[in-house]
Amino acid sequence: MVQLQQARLDASFAALSDVTRRGILERLGQKDASITELADRFRMTLTGMKKHVSVLEHAGLVTTEKVGRVRTCRLGLRRLEQEAAWIESYRQLWSARFDELDRIVEGLVQEKTTHDRNTTVSPTS
Numbered sequence: 703m704v705q706l707q708q709a710r711l712d713a714s715f716a717a718l719s720d721v722t723r724r725g726i727l728e729r730l731g732q733k734d735a736s737i738t739e740l741a742d743r744f745r746m747t748l749t750g751m752k753k754h755v756s757v758l759e760h761a762g763l764v765t766t767e768k769v770g771r772v773r774t775c776r777l778g779l780r781r782l783e784q785e786a787a788w789i790e791s792y793r794q795l796w797s798a799r800f801d802e803l804d805r806i807v808e809g810l811v812q813e814k815t816t817h818d819r820n821t822t823v824s825p826t827s
Contacts, residue, residue, distance in 0.1 A: 717761035
């Protein structure tokens with residue numbers, strides 16, 4: 703089960719790592735589009751677009767349907783809850799680490815301020 707979840711995360715992050723594929727998802731979020739329409743929009747060959755769509759399909763982020771000679775793409779049914787949960791767990795971890803670092807720095811600043819006050823020589827006349 704863990705290996706399956708890891709494989710899904712790997713496929714999702716691999717798919718999302720490319721700016722063109724993220725653009726395809728944004729475009730399909732507006733409405734379905736054919737491979738030809740997507741290729742034209744992103745100024746690439748049909749073969750190149752098919753490869754990008756294939757990566758998105760493998761990750762479950764896009765589905766395609768061929769009717770006649772036209773392959774139509776739409777957003778897949780898969781949501782990114784698992785990926786968002788993974789990111790959130792690391793966000794919380796790093797947030798906790800930065801909060802602890804803030805506490806340490808604040809303690810050092812207060813220590814220095816106290817030390818500076820105690821070592822300041824007041825002028826005597």
